[in-house]
Amino acid sequence: MLRATLEKLKASKDMLICQQNVSSEYELGAILKHFNNKTPILFNSVDGAKKRAIGGLYGDRNIIYNLMGIDKETRIDKFISALVNPRDYKIVNDGPVRENIVKHNIDLKRFFPIPKFNEKDSARYITAGVLVVKDKEKNNYYTSIRRFQYLGGNKLSVLIASKKLMNDFLKMEKQNESMEVAIVLGYDAEFLLSSQYSTDLYGVDKYRIDSALRGEPLELVKCETVDLLVPAYCEIVLEGKIISGKREPEGPFGELMGYYGIEKPQPVIEINSIMYRNDPIFQIAFPCREEHVSNGLIREIELYTNLNKIVDVSDVYVTEGGGYRFNAVASIKKHNDGDGKSAIISGLGYNSELKQIVIVDDDVNIYDPQEIEWAITTRAQASNDFVIIKSALGSALEPSHTISGTSDKVGIDATKPITGDIERFERTKIPGYDKIDINKYFPTI
Ligand SMILES: Cc1cc2nc3c(=O)[nH]c(=O)nc-3n(C[C@H](O)[C@H](O)[C@H](O)COP(=O)(O)O)c2cc1C
Incomplete structure (x- = not known):
């Protein structure tokens, strides 16, 4: 349980330890937020006492x-x-x-x-x-x-x-x-x-x-x-x-x-x-993002399963910016020109809270927002590849939904075509780029 987790985090050097006394009112949360709730921090002294707390764990x-x-x-x-x-x-x-x-x-x-x-x-x-x-x-x-x-x-x-x-x-x-x-x-x-x-x-x-x-x-x-x-x-x-x-x-x-x-x-x-x-460690999750990672990880299996029924799905990511519930990206191996749109249909249907889904080919790193933007820019045209559904179910956890009590959905098919002028989509490549040993050129780095 937690004590074994702390040992593992110490060994992997993934945890910070705060010996300074901190207040449980605002100060503790501010420190967690400073690290984007991504760094586990053990607080050894809270509220002027020996009370211990752990935050940013997951x-x-x-x-x-x-x-x-x-x-x-x-x-x-x-x-x-x-x-x-x-x-x-x-x-x-x-x-x-x-x-x-x-x-x-x-x-x-x-x-x-x-x-x-x-x-x-x-x-x-x-x-x-x-x-x-x-x-x-x-x-x-x-x-x-x-x-x-x-x-x-x-x-x-x-x-x-x-x-x-x-x-x-x-x-x-x-x-x-x-x-x-x-x-x-x-x-x-x-x-x-x-x-x-x-x-x-x-x-x-x-x-x-x-x-x-x-x-x-x-x-x-x-x-x-x-x-x-x-x-x-x-x-x-x-x-x-x-x-x-x-x-x-x-x-x-x-x-x-x-x-x-x-x-x-x-x-x-x-x-x-x-x-x-004895000497208990009180667990804290800053109530914006932190432990919603875990919720997103489980939602991803549901999204994956839904997509897998229809298309050849490679990976899925329910994104951080969308609170691990409102937005998703999926990469697929495209076999037919309809795969992108069909993936949008089954992706948007996997959970009533999802607002936006982007479908990309499996040469795109779905965890890198720059690559997603690049794929949308170079492989999608709004009039053909943006699918908008008005006024469906949504979630009151985001305020734009509360205006009408419904949520619009958008799916973006950012996959390249597999028929027609496909040469235009050939990515540039330097032979041997992946194998280059950069230290050879800059031995002091
Ligand atoms: C950090 C975090 C906080 C959550 N807070 C709440 C909450 O206050 N109320 C709630 O109903 N669900 C909350 N959830 C979602 C539930 O934990 C999640 O829906 C549940 O574990 C799945 O079981 P269920 O089907 O019984 O809801 C939270 C999830 C996370 C990760």
Whole structure:
């Protein structure tokens, strides 16, 4: 879990350590933002105390690949295989997370450095917490990251945007029942990634996906006050219930795309027990981009699968600039002149939030915005290759959608033709360029 991850990051020199005391109000978030939320930073002293926090952990896809022992070529197979071949987890009697157990006088802020990020945020927020719930009929565990607004003492509110979880809670609420939950902090990349598989779409036990991703059973211990299992080696577990019949105002909050989400009533969680390791490390994700990389990585398997039904797809990228959900680029091996347009149709249909997709040939590096711009400029003509669909479904996470409550979609076919005057598309080439040993010419570099 997290401690093993820190060892790996130290060894690969991918982590910074901050010994200076920092405030959890604005200062900590400002430092993470300075590094674009891409550099893992361990803060050894927060709020004038010995409280420790880690942020920026999973904001760089290459760091995630290294931690999981995968690369960009193997990732999609690995992620699909974990979904198709989930593995059993293992229940153990004890684990480090049970080193400290508190059941009375819980004031979360006293224990943990819960940060405030942006000027107009309504409160301090837990942003990296993974919510654990159990479908008791199927005996399936579902994990997902949700944001938790700190309401003081042992109370949090929770923003639930997914259909299944909200419907399950509303059903229980009708029977006056509260929903048992646990919030897990201080985890590794496998745990994070497994939480991002869509419950609505697959309904697969996320602990079993996690076990498949890590190649061995995830070790779980029982909670103290709720009937749930949680990772034995994580840093912190908050146990409680989403309370039936209760709502509190939530927001404004600086969201994914760098705008404030507006205040709305949201369900309330009461925490009844906390467990944590000695000298716990509180996990933080700056609420703009960082951990959405993980969400994008899982969305990419859905986009890949959708495209693969229709065309010969090489790779897909749900881009950073589009918050890892609104924009995508896909490279294809073109076999027919209709491939580009058909790829647009199936790409735009893969997720209701996607706004823009660019289809390129597989000689284009889809991770380099300059190459994408070059492909659009030299291989597309707007009247023929830009496909626009007006007023479809979208997402309130970006403000232009809220003007009409709908989203326009655009697909750009930036592939070159495979029939006709194709010589005009021959790329310039210097023989031997790839093999040139530059050190030979500048030995002092
Ligand atoms: C950093 C981060 C923050 C997220 N915050 C929320 C949130 O506040 N509320 C929410 O409903 N989903 C949020 N999500 C998306 C869910 O975690 C994601 O939809 C879920 O893991 C997939 O499971 P589901 O199908 O149950 O939603 C967040 C994702 C990430 C990566």
